[in-house]
Amino acid sequence: MTQNLLELHGVHTHIGAYHILHGVDLVVPRGQLTMLLGRNGAGKTTTLRTIMGLWQASQGHITFNGQDITKKHTPQIAGLNIAYVPENMGIFADLTVKENMVLAARSAKTAAQIDQARLQWIFKLFPAVEKFWNHPAGKLSGGQKQMLAVSRAIVEPRDLLIIDEPSKGLAPAIINNMIDAFRQLKESDVTILLVEQNISFAKRLGDTVAVMDNGRVVHAGSMAALAEDEALQRSLLGLAL
Known part of the structure; x- marks a missing residue:
């Protein structure tokens, strides 16, 4: 290495x-x-x-x-x-927060298949991700979108x-x-x-x-x-x- x-x-x-x-x-x-x-x-x-x-x-x-x-x-x-979070965050505005996270979790096809322990860790770091789980990502504030963008990057190791x-x-x-x-x-x-x-x-x-x-x-x-x-x-x- x-x-x-x-x-x-x-x-x-x-x-x-x-x-x-x-x-x-x-x-x-x-x-x-x-x-x-x-x-x-x-x-x-x-x-x-x-x-x-x-x-x-x-x-x-x-x-x-x-x-x-x-x-x-x-x-x-x-x-x-490798995960990349661009300056414009790269989230899908028309999809919900949950759908954005499922897309980022390449090994999961549904939210239930995401590593739940890791997801709970993300929720503790960024409570807005859990709070707006079923909301369209485009409706989030700028700061909340940034939290979602980083959460997507770390949803899998x-x-x-x-x-x-x-x-x-x-x-x-x-x-x-x-x-x-x-x-x-x-x-x-x-x-x-x-x-x-x-x-x-x-x-x-x-x-x-x-x-x-x-x-x-x-x-x-x-x-x-x-x-x-x-x-x-x-x-x-x-x-x-």
């Missing part, structure tokens, strides 16, 4: 005429939570979408668990036990979770629930890659960090070390944590 579950080497991504990623080098250590930080427009979301095959890398390569996935299609990548701004739109109390959820997931040896703008969230959760600017990773290391170095924070992010 390799130490790093996910690795990107020299990854370039073009979207039409636009060259967005300019040789991204990124490692995501197995069993850790890696924060991907950077100013708006730095290339963070494009990096996640390229990992998932939604956009194809034009150069470089991506490996997951030692396997080259650079040219694989998104369903094949998801089939390797995954080897890697890739989540784009999970705290976006959430009230502080729900953010604390989210942090608790990710901590529990880390304890179960799940590897997590998070893009996040909430710096307090990043400090409390991150093991390792990569900072992007202008389509490249310009800093990588310990999250704790970055959190303690205000000069480095200002240099990389234009602000202090």
Whole structure:
């Protein structure tokens, strides 16, 4: 088993005429939570979408668990036990919360076939998921949709979770629930890659960090070390944590 579950080497991504990623080098250590930080427009979301095959890398390569996935299609990548929560959450608005969860639980065809112990754990983390179980997902508030999106990602055990701004739109109390959820997931040896703008969230959760600017990773290391170095924070992010 390799130490790093996910690795990107020299990854370039073009979207039409636009060259967005300019040789991204990124490692995501197995069993850790890696924060991907950077100013708006730095290339963070494009990096996640390229990992998932939604956009194809034009150069470089991506490996997951030692396997080259650079040219694989998104369903094949998801089939390797990777869950992705995009910034727009990707829920099915016309389906109920329950139906959204059943779709995400690939081994279940009905709600009764979902792992009930895991489902009860999710309900404790995000009570709104249980409260609105039979409601159309499109009727939920923004924060409730975010909780549903993360719940879908964790309804079955995954080897890697890739989540784009999970705290976006959430009230502080729900953010604390989210942090608790990710901590529990880390304890179960799940590897997590998070893009996040909430710096307090990043400090409390991150093991390792990569900072992007202008389509490249310009800093990588310990999250704790970055959190303690205000000069480095200002240099990389234009602000202090």
